[in-house]
Amino acid sequence: MSRKSERLVNLVIALLATKRNVTKSEIFRTIEGYEGSNESMERMFERDKDELRSLGIEIEVTGLDPLFDDEVGYRIRPENFSFDSDGFSPIQIAYMSLAAQLWKDASLNEVSQKALRKLAGFASSVDMDDIPAAAPLVLSAPNFLNEIIGCIAEKRPIEFAYLDHELNSNHRIVHAYSYFSLNGFWYFTGFDTQKMDIRTFRCDRIQGDIQVSRKSNSYQIPDDFKTDKSFKDLVQDKIAILRIRKGRGAQIRMLATSSIDDGDFDKIQINYSSQLPLIELILWHLDDVEVVEPIVLRNEIVKSLEKLVDSHG
Amino acid sequence: MVRNVADNQVERLLDLVPYLVANQGVSLEKVAKDFNSTKATILEDLNTLWMCGLPGYTPLELIDLSFDTGYVSIRNADILSHPRKLSSYEMGAIVVGLSILKLSLDEKSKHYQEIDELISRLCRTSRVIAPATIESAVTSSVRKTLGDAINQRRLVSLSYHSFAKDTEDIRRVQPLAIKYIDNCEYLYAYCYLANDFRNFRLDRIKDLSTLNVAEEAVNSSKPELVDRYEFSVKVTSQLRKVMEVLQVQIPSNHSLGDEFFCSAFNIEWIIRSISSLSGSAMVCQPNHLRNQIRGRALKALDLYK
Numbered sequence: 001m002s003r004k005s006e007r008l009v010n011l012v013i014a015l016l017a018t019k020r021n022v023t024k025s026e027i028f029r030t031i032e033g034y035e036g037s038n039e040s041m042e043r044m045f046e047r048d049k050d051e052l053r054s055l056g057i058e059i060e061v062t063g064l065d066p067l068f069d070d071e072v073g074y075r076i077r078p079e080n081f082s083f084d085s086d087g088f089s090p091i092q093i094a095y096m097s098l099a100a101q102l103w104k105d106a107s108l109n110e111v112s113q114k115a116l117r118k119l120a121g122f123a124s125s126v127d128m129d130d131i132p133a134a135a136p137l138v139l140s141a142p143n144f145l146n147e148i149i150g151c152i153a154e155k156r157p158i159e160f161a162y163l164d165h166e167l168n169s170n171h172r173i174v175h176a177y178s179y180f181s182l183n184g185f186w187y188f189t190g191f192d193t194q195k196m197d198i199r200t201f202r203c204d205r206i207q208g209d210i211q212v213s214r215k216s217n218s219y220q221i222p223d224d225f226k227t228d229k230s231f232k233d234l235v236q237d238k239i240a241i242l243r244i245r246k247g248r249g250a251q252i253r254m255l256a257t258s259s260i261d262d263g264d265f266d267k268i269q270i271n272y273s274s275q276l277p278l279i280e281l282i283l284w285h286l287d288d289v290e291v292v293e294p295i296v297l298r299n300e301i302v303k304s305l306e307k308l309v310d311s312h313g
Numbered sequence: 314m315v316r317n318v319a320d321n322q323v324e325r326l327l328d329l330v331p332y333l334v335a336n337q338g339v340s341l342e343k344v345a346k347d348f349n350s351t352k353a354t355i356l357e358d359l360n361t362l363w364m365c366g367l368p369g370y371t372p373l374e375l376i377d378l379s380f381d382t383g384y385v386s387i388r389n390a391d392i393l394s395h396p397r398k399l400s401s402y403e404m405g406a407i408v409v410g411l412s413i414l415k416l417s418l419d420e421k422s423k424h425y426q427e428i429d430e431l432i433s434r435l436c437r438t439s440r441v442i443a444p445a446t447i448e449s450a451v452t453s454s455v456r457k458t459l460g461d462a463i464n465q466r467r468l469v470s471l472s473y474h475s476f477a478k479d480t481e482d483i484r485r486v487q488p489l490a491i492k493y494i495d496n497c498e499y500l501y502a503y504c505y506l507a508n509d510f511r512n513f514r515l516d517r518i519k520d521l522s523t524l525n526v527a528e529e530a531v532n533s534s535k536p537e538l539v540d541r542y543e544f545s546v547k548v549t550s551q552l553r554k555v556m557e558v559l560q561v562q563i564p565s566n567h568s569l570g571d572e573f574f575c576s577a578f579n580i581e582w583i584i585r586s587i588s589s590l591s592g593s594a595m596v597c598q599p600n601h602l603r604n605q606i607r608g609r610a611l612k613a614l615d616l617y618k
Binding site: 002005006008009010012013014016017030031032051052055056078080081082083084091092095096098099100101102103108111112113114115116117118119120121122123141145146147149150152153154163164165167178179180181182183184189205227243248249250251279280281283284285286287288290298300301302304305306307308309311312313 | 321322323324326327328330331332334335336347348349357360361362364365366367368369370392393395396397398399400401402403404405406407408409410411413414424427428431434438439440441442444445446447448449450474476479481497498516551552553554556567584585586587588589590591592595596603604606607609610611612613614615616617
């Protein structure tokens with residue numbers, strides 16, 4: 001293992017140090033570790049290039065022009081290899097380190113550890129106590145959140161199994177455009193290649209792992225794309241009138257646009273957009289809430305309660 | 314694409330060089346700790362690195378290391394001395410971390426502005442995008458007050474709405490930690506109203522204030538965990554919803570009508586959850602729970618007669 005690591009590090013150093021592209025024969029002649037027949041060195045070099053690329057190192061290739069007989073040349077440009085060459089201020093390094101440390105013991109811990117050790121390569125000394133850290137001690141995010149972020153950056157389609165309302169698993173292929181978090185859940189939005197439309201997915205409804213396409217730059221994010229969070233703020237165009245027992249139903253009362261006294265109850269009016277979540281909220285409060293209007297909603301509640309009585313009889 | 318690969322020696326060596334350049338004379342123990350590795354592995358790495366350098370590989374071109382005293386210093390490693398670019402994954406973790414950090418700060422503070430600028434700069438230079446939004450029902454002032462109280466071991470007074478009981482009361486508590494359970498942020502605290510340890514959902518805390526009283530003796534011999542209440546359900550529709558509400562793992566070879574076993578801390582919570590599922594789930598066991606649900610539903614139906 002060490003011999004191979006040695007050869008790879010030597011290859012990186014040589015390709016970084018060169019001011020012009022070096023050819024394969026120069027590499028075989030000068031870099032320690034390439035030995036054996038020409039064919040076995042060729043194979044070795046191909047594998048080495050693949051391995052370095054899998055570590056995120058960009059190797060530039062030139063001389064692929066078929067009209068010229070030049071031998072193919074290779075180099076690694078320092079600006080592609082190093083972290084932002086403009087440098088960072090000590091406080092910026094400290095912010096980034098603190099951000100990475102937030103993931104300690106959480107899902108993105110492993111990548112954050114790697115980021116941290118790269119950041120430790122910047123000579124800096126800032127007292128972290130200067131920065132108020134009132135963030136939650138533990139973060140919650142799915143393991144594959146960084147894969148989704150990586151795929152958006154590199155425009156790689158992702159495939160995964162998604163659970164529908166009845167927990168049937170559906171195979172989806174999505175071009176992810178954006179990601180966000182609402183009330184503790186992580187979501188991403190993108191183009192669903194089967195539905196041929198923009199869809200939003202909740203990460204914890206993905207079954208198993210996500211598969212990342214090997215092809216980068218497979219799609220473009222439309223310039224006019226805006227993350228649609230409208231499932232949160234739908235137009236509340238429907239009105240319901242409810243009776244709520246005095247001293248109860250604080251969660252529903254928060255939605256009230258008006259409230260009038262009605263004996264043991266208060267009669268409140270609320271605006272709502274979709275019926276289902278409201279039904280759930282009303283049913284949660286059992287005999288503390290009665291629907292007065294609309295009649296459809298009233299009937300739904302009665303139907304559900306009767307079903308509950310029947311199934312528990 | 315850079316995958317979440319297990320630690321790889323080449324990667325470690327490439328990160329080790331800039332680290333050693335920036336931290337000349339660092340102890341082997343600290344290197345091992347910072348690299349999440351063992352001293353033996355780091356020694357093996359250093360012995361490998363020792364053989365690396367520019368073509369020619371004479372002492373003039375090789376990286377020069379000294380570490381036999383237990384402290385590491387490095388020379389002649391200029392080519393690799395600059396920290397390596399972060400992968401999209403690593404950058405993603407940093408950008409999300411920074412966004413969460415920003416959320417906990419006052420918008421007018423210097424740190425907030427600086428972090429905001431840093432996020433834009435990282436996104437501009439890396440193709441990684443920042444989260445479109447991170448929203449939580451918890452305000453940063455609640456988080457800050459609680460964070461300060463935990464650090465300074467102060468008591469707080471809070472008004473808490475219990476969703477399960479649908480009541481609100483004022484409690485004096487000793488905050489101990491903030492933690493995540495099932496995607497919600499909770500304050501873990503000793504509550505002097507209950508005289509026991511309790512979890513409070515941060516988004517249901519109201520009228521929070523720090524009391525000018527330091528920590529009182531907390532009887533920590535009490536068990537932390539309350540017994541869970543076990544029950545079983547059959548699901549007739551909306552399986553995903555039921556699973557999420559009852560927080561139960563359903564095996565992949567499920568079918569509708571199978572019986573699942575669940576548990577919860579609070580019987581009132583079970584009754585209300587089953588009711589809110591509009592008949593998609595029915596409790597099979599225990600019988601007295603079935604009777605309670607039936608009784609409560611009948612009482613609710615009385616309103617409609």
